[in-house]
Amino acid sequence: MTLAFLNLSWPVFADALALGSIYALMAVGIGLVFGVLRLVNFAYGQLMMVGAFALAFGGQWGLPNWESILFCIGVVLALSLVMDRLVFRPLRGHSPAVMLVATFAVAFILQNIALIAFGSFGKTAGALAYLQEPWDIFGVEIRKIAIVAIATAAVCLAAIQLLLTRTSVGLHMRAASMDFGTARMLGVRANRVITGAVLVSGLLAAVATLMLSVEQTQVTSTFALSDTIYVLMGVVLGGLNRPIPATLGGFSIGFAFGLLGGILPTNQSQYLPSFIFAAVIVVLLLRPNGLFTRATGAVERL
Amino acid sequence: MTALVLEKLSVRYGAVDAVRGLSLEVQPGQIVGLIGPNGAGKSSTLHAIMGSAPIAGGDVLLDGRSLLKRRPEDVARRGIALVPEGRRIFGELTVEENLRLGLAGRRKGSNGNGLTRAYELFPILHEFRSRHAGALSGGQQQQLAIGRALAADPAVLLLDEPSLGLAPKIVDVVFGALAQIREAGFAVLLVEQRAQRTVALADHSYVLANGELRLTLGPEDAGDTDRLVAAYLA
Amino acid sequence: MSQARRIPELLVPALLILATAWLGLEVSTYLQAYFLDTLVRVAIVVALYVFIGNSGVLSFGTISFVALGAWTAGVLTVPSEQKKFTMPGLSHFLVTHTVGNVASLALAAAAGGVFALVVGLPLMRLSGLAAGIATFAVLGITYNVLTHEQKIGPGLNAFSGVPQTTAIWQAAIGGLICVAVAYVYQRTRFGRMLRAAREDPAAATASGISIHRQRLLAFTLSGALAGFAGGIYVHLQPLQVNGLYLDLTFITLAMLVVGGVGSLLGAVVGALALNGIYSFFSAATNTVDVFGWHLKVPAGTAEIVLGVLMAVVLIFRPNGLTGGREFSLPRRRRRVADLEKARATT
Numbered sequence: 077m078t079l080a081f082l083n084l085s086w087p088v089f090a091d092a093l094a095l096g097s098i099y100a101l102m103a104v105g106i107g108l109v110f111g112v113l114r115l116v117n118f119a120y121g122q123l124m125m126v127g128a129f130a131l132a133f134g135g136q137w138g139l140p141n142w143e144s145i146l147f148c149i150g151v152v153l154a155l156s157l158v159m160d161r162l163v164f165r166p167l168r169g170h171s172p173a174v175m176l177v178a179t180f181a182v183a184f185i186l187q188n189i190a191l192i193a194f195g196s197f198g199k200t201a202g203a204l205a206y207l208q209e210p211w212d213i214f215g216v217e218i219r220k221i222a223i224v225a226i227a228t229a230a231v232c233l234a235a236i237q238l239l240l241t242r243t244s245v246g247l248h249m250r251a252a253s254m255d256f257g258t259a260r261m262l263g264v265r266a267n268r269v270i271t272g273a274v275l276v277s278g279l280l281a282a283v284a285t286l287m288l289s290v291e292q293t294q295v296t297s298t299f300a301l302s303d304t305i306y307v308l309m310g311v312v313l314g315g316l317n318r319p320i321p322a323t324l325g326g327f328s329i330g331f332a333f334g335l336l337g338g339i340l341p342t343n344q345s346q347y348l349p350s351f352i353f354a355a356v357i358v359v360l361l362l363r364p365n366g367l368f369t370r371a372t373g374a375v376e377r378l
Numbered sequence: 379m380t381a382l383v384l385e386k387l388s389v390r391y392g393a394v395d396a397v398r399g400l401s402l403e404v405q406p407g408q409i410v411g412l413i414g415p416n417g418a419g420k421s422s423t424l425h426a427i428m429g430s431a432p433i434a435g436g437d438v439l440l441d442g443r444s445l446l447k448r449r450p451e452d453v454a455r456r457g458i459a460l461v462p463e464g465r466r467i468f469g470e471l472t473v474e475e476n477l478r479l480g481l482a483g484r485r486k487g488s489n490g491n492g493l494t495r496a497y498e499l500f501p502i503l504h505e506f507r508s509r510h511a512g513a514l515s516g517g518q519q520q521q522l523a524i525g526r527a528l529a530a531d532p533a534v535l536l537l538d539e540p541s542l543g544l545a546p547k548i549v550d551v552v553f554g555a556l557a558q559i560r561e562a563g564f565a566v567l568l569v570e571q572r573a574q575r576t577v578a579l580a581d582h583s584y585v586l587a588n589g590e591l592r593l594t595l596g597p598e599d600a601g602d603t604d605r606l607v608a609a610y611l612a
Numbered sequence: 613m614s615q616a617r618r619i620p621e622l623l624v625p626a627l628l629i630l631a632t633a634w635l636g637l638e639v640s641t642y643l644q645a646y647f648l649d650t651l652v653r654v655a656i657v658v659a660l661y662v663f664i665g666n667s668g669v670l671s672f673g674t675i676s677f678v679a680l681g682a683w684t685a686g687v688l689t690v691p692s693e694q695k696k697f698t699m700p701g702l703s704h705f706l707v708t709h710t711v712g713n714v715a716s717l718a719l720a721a722a723a724g725g726v727f728a729l730v731v732g733l734p735l736m737r738l739s740g741l742a743a744g745i746a747t748f749a750v751l752g753i754t755y756n757v758l759t760h761e762q763k764i765g766p767g768l769n770a771f772s773g774v775p776q777t778t779a780i781w782q783a784a785i786g787g788l789i790c791v792a793v794a795y796v797y798q799r800t801r802f803g804r805m806l807r808a809a810r811e812d813p814a815a816a817t818a819s820g821i822s823i824h825r826q827r828l829l830a831f832t833l834s835g836a837l838a839g840f841a842g843g844i845y846v847h848l849q850p851l852q853v854n855g856l857y858l859d860l861t862f863i864t865l866a867m868l869v870v871g872g873v874g875s876l877l878g879a880v881v882g883a884l885a886l887n888g889i890y891s892f893f894s895a896a897t898n899t900v901d902v903f904g905w906h907l908k909v910p911a912g913t914a915e916i917v918l919g920v921l922m923a924v925v926l927i928f929r930p931n932g933l934t935g936g937r938e939f940s941l942p943r944r945r946r947r948v949a950d951l952e953k954a955r956a957t958t
Binding site for chain 3: 116163166167170171172173174176177178180181182184185188189191192305308309312346347349350353354356357360361
């Protein structure tokens with residue numbers, strides 16, 4: 077362990093914070109939709125993938141950076157709404173397990189469409205690649221994207237916190253995720269709340285995509301696939317239906333990956349995913365009720 | 379005049395008839411009681427009005443317009459507020475947030491005084507407004523649930539067994555508040571199991587058994603236990 | 613009398629498999645590959661069904677048992693000399709020990725079963741979404757370990773040197789064995805207890821059924837069958853670990869869902885039908901003739917079609933093609949049949 081500490085440097089630490097920040101945003105995105113729909117969107121990563129391809133197209137068409145970014149955000153938001161209409165709505169009321177499988181199907185479909193359209197080589201999305209360059213801060217070289225990611229995540233999370241606690245839309249969303257039926261009966265508009273959650277979730281996906289694209293400039297059909305899986309595990313670890321623990325869970329996974337990936341030699345860090353997965357299993361065993369079922373503790377069927 | 383009218387309302391869950399051909403009317407400034415044994419269909423009636431129970435026949439009219447086939451949130455916005463069984467308040471939100479939630483059911487054109495009215499009627503809510511609703515006692519939560527419904531400035535207030543689980547002294551407070559609500563001009567449909575107190579408070583009460591209306595009682599019948607028992611067991 | 617009624621439940625799936633095998637023998641070698649693939653997939657989907665169908669609990673982990681079975685059978689049947697070259701990191705024990713085809717299949721089943729038992733002991737307490745995610749984590753761990761651990765297999769490389777002994781009849785027999793085991797299991801008290809627990813857990817527990825134990829039994833059996841199927845699979849073509857992860861998990865789950873989660877017939881019908889469609893669209897990437905049309909589709913269409921079918925079924929007909937029912941002969945005299953059924957179960 078002492079060796080590990082010797083390997084720890086400011087750039088690695090900053091990168092770990094950055095990855096944690098990006099994962100935290102994704103965690104909020106997934107958690108918001110779960111809160112109002114009780115649906116774990118396995119296809120969240122594919123939303124990001126489509127956004128990344130949009131960014132790539134922006135570059136290909138010679139659009140200035142800001143326009144590419146807006147295009148990316150627009151495409152992701154549009155696809156989120158389409159997903160809500162076509163998949164989430166008809167599935168409302170089904171068990172969460174069925175919804176998970178359905179989103180699994182959507183992810184599979186989107187991934188293969190991208191494979192057909194862009195081949196296994198994919199496209200290059202270099203719009204933000206310049207953020208890979210480092211800033212010199214007190215003699216330490218920290219990548220620009222690290223600072224940008226941390227700052228952007230902080231701003232987004234703060235904005236969402238304000239949205240949830242200070243606005244009526246936010247209040248309605250929180251109530252809907254606690255007890256949807258009663259909220260409706262009080263006059264909360266179900267569809268508006270869900271659409272709101274879907275849009276915010278989509279916006280977060282787009283932001284995360286932009287930041288991930290800095291390091292992964294070659295966008296393929298599996299863009300953000302493993303990230304989504306890890307964030308999902310992190311959210312489960314933290315607590316799926318409580319927003320703050322979910323965010324912390326996502327952040328911790330990202331931070332752990334970034335940190336341990338950076339300081340451990342490869343032959344030790346390659347098993348990191350297994351440790352994360354094992355930790356998730358342990359958490360699920362110790363507190364399954366707290367994470368997923370309501371007070372009844374009833375056994376759910378497929 | 380805004381009146382709630384049920385015309386031969388029937389509610390059916392699958393193969394079970396919960397309510398059969400129920401007709402009644404609630405006028406503004408009136409409390410109408412709906413009493414009866416367990417499983418009589420009282421709750422189902424309220425849920426049907428709100429649009430969350432399957433209506434198999436008949437009609438629900440508010441101010442002459444039908445409420446059938448409307449989503450619960452739309453029924454709420456038309457001016458019907460339900461205080462549900464078990465109160466169903468949001469324990470993790472503060473008292474004030476719970477009340478603000480009630481504002482979601484505001485009708486178009488109503489002023490935003492809902493919160494003030496709730497605080498006036500139940501001063502304790504104002505005192506505890508920043509506390510988490512889950513920390514309140516049963517009686518206080520009931521007051522919060524009623525306050526929340528009032529915050530929407532509804533035309534009609536539906537209450538599903540508000541006295542359930544409350545100590546007699548608290549029931550006094552709640553029923554006292556209902557009397558004030560009546561005086562303020564609201565139309566109130568009160569579903570209860572405590573037959574005597576309800577019959578005494580309401581302008582008139584209906585006894586529902588097996589989904590059907592059995593008997594109509596006035597406050598003067600509140601002391602007539604035999605009649606009540608006979609109606610329940612019929 | 614009611615036992616005899618049940619025979620079609622076994623016969624029809626079995627006949628379907630045999631029919632597929634027979635068809636496979638009649639076609640060209642090029643097309644035969646699709647039939648072989650289909651028969652192996654039937655075995656996997658039946659393994660999936662044994663747990664998910666009977667318990668009603670979602671599991672994403674079955675393919676990890678397939679993978680383990682494939683690894684076991686594969687590593688132990690590659691000739692020692694080859695192993696030293698193609699899998700240089702392999703542990704000494706595995707290099708020096710080689711077994712025959714049938715033995716490798718038995719060991720594959722055992723490996724799958726034991727792994728499932730170990731994993732299932734803690735996990736079978738979970739249901740619903742929690743079970744889905746936990747079993748997904750198991751899949752993730754297996755994938756991670758098999759990809760990187762050179763001591764037990766080829767890691768990221770494709771298996772090479774495994775004797776390709778799976779021909780049509782082996783694959784068909786493998787499928788039939790899985791179907792037979794599944795049928796026998798669901799006819800035993802254990803299968804029926806599990807199904808009772810699926811329908812009404814509270815009543816089942818009140819009747820003294822240990823839900824945890826019954827689920828564990830089904831899970832272990834499912835793992836053994838999956839391992840067995842993995843053994844057959846590895847003898848069919850050079851497998852690579854990426855083909856034993858998310859895509860295969862999705863495809864086999866889709867087959868089960870579309871066929872009908874609750875029945876053995878559903879598993880078999882789903883696998884045959886969907887793999888048929890999948891094979892058609894895969895072949896169409898090289899142009900097929902359909903009633904005089906030349907049809908050519910881009911690679912990846914097959915997966916999309918499968919995905920869309922699964923989504924459609926989930927939304928509109930969640931019980932799948934068979935509605936979760938087994939094949940049964942039409943009832944001629946209703947009352948008598950019911951009476952007999954009542955008598956038989958008291």
